[in-house]
Amino acid sequence: MDTSTGEITIPGQVRVNPLRDAAAAHNLDWLRAHGMLRDDEAEQHYNRWNIPQLAAVSFPDAGLADLCLAVDQCAFYFLFDDQFDADLGALPAEVARVCAPLISTLHTGRAPEKPSPVESAFADLWRRESQGMSPRWRSRAAYHWEGYFSAHPSEALGRRTLHADHFPSRAAYMVLRRGASGVDTVLDMVERILGEIPPTIFHNPTVTLMRQLAGDAPAVNNDVYSYPKEAPRGDVYNLAVILQHERQCGLDEAFALVHGDATRMVEEFYRLNALVPELCVELGLTPSETEATLRYREGLADWMRGYFTWEASTIRYRPEGALPLDQPNYLEELL
Incomplete structure (x- = not known):
């Protein structure tokens, strides 16, 4: 049975990790311990997003410790x-200042002496995530986290520059959106959990493109769901915003174009997915390496299927889940 989120159909059925509730309870304790949730109103607002469900449908085979890590992340x-x-x-300069200590943690393994809630939480995340992983994986994961934090000043x-009528090109958008x-x-977590x-095989062009598509399709499609939250606050790194500017088209047409792009990405992912078993043979992988690779390709699919499903159901991107535009889009200062 395939999974349909309304606009996009993805082969296979969504599976929910049976350890979801235990991971959800841990997550609230973890957020409170690091000062990421401090009052009841903020906790209620956060709970409405149903983040544990996102992790549970994206990593349905994770054990409890790994699922807790995924929910926290x-x-x-x-x-x-x-x-x-x-x-x-x-x-931008202030955002870069905020992100600098988080990038340093990737290389020191420590939070600053008097950490903010996000600095404390991230140091714990990075410690747990990198524990037991190979130097190769840790180097790559650190590079990806550095890219994530470094993208925020560019956003x-x-x-x-929005008010100067400066819109990024589609190519520039894709680079920044991935970061x-x-x-x-997230995709590093697929290996962290499944091996x-x-x-x-990781750097093979087919698998590299699959990984890129598994990341890009949900990120691009999210621009439709997050548009009501982002556009009024001046975000230009949203594909629907960019397409309206480039095509001089209305919002409905822009949304249809975004959904079309995401659909083509999903279709291409599954076309490439079918090539992986033969690639394992041609590259001379051992039986255990082949098994790990087949788990990995299914993990990429689980992530994509899970995210699309959660995104269509969460209140986070609905008007009733948003905070008023005349106030910050958060209830507690965490930086």
Whole structure:
């Protein structure tokens, strides 16, 4: 049975990790412990997003410790990202200053001496995520996290130049979107949870393109769901915003074009997916390496299928889930 989210159909059925509720309970404790949730109103607002469900449908085979890590990481993305939906989000140099200690943690393994909530939470995430992984994986994951944090000042620059009628090109958008969405760090978690795959297959062009598509399709499609939240706050790194400017078209047409792009990405992913078993043979992978690679390709599909499903159901991107535009898009200062 295929999974349909209304606009996009994805082969296979969504599976939900049975450890979801236990991971959800851990997640609230973890967020409170690091100061990421401090009062009841903020906790209620966060709970409405149903972040544990996102992790549970994206990583249905994860054990409890790994699922807890996945939920915590998902929570970090959203709570951190929302901190820039205010005046700070249009101050590139200040955003860079905020992100610098987080980048340093990747290389020191430590939070600053007096950490903010996000600095404390991220240091714990990075410690747990990198524990037991190969130097090759840790180097790559650190590079992806560095790209994620470094994309935020450039997003802020885009907000600042909006009023000068400066819109990014589609190519520039795709580069920044991959960084700012954090999707490469999510896909690193596929190996973290399901096992590392050999470099020869990881860097093979077919698998590299599959990974890119598995990241780009949800990120691009998210621009439709997040448009009501982002466009009024001046975000230009949204494909629907860019297409309206480039095509001089209405919002409905822009949304249809975005959905069309995401659909083509999903279709291409599954075309390439079918080539992987033969690639394993041609590259001389051992039976255990082949098994790990087949798990990996299914993990990429689980992520894509899970995200599309969660995105269509969460209140985070609905008008009733948004905070008023005349105030920051968060309830607590975490930086």
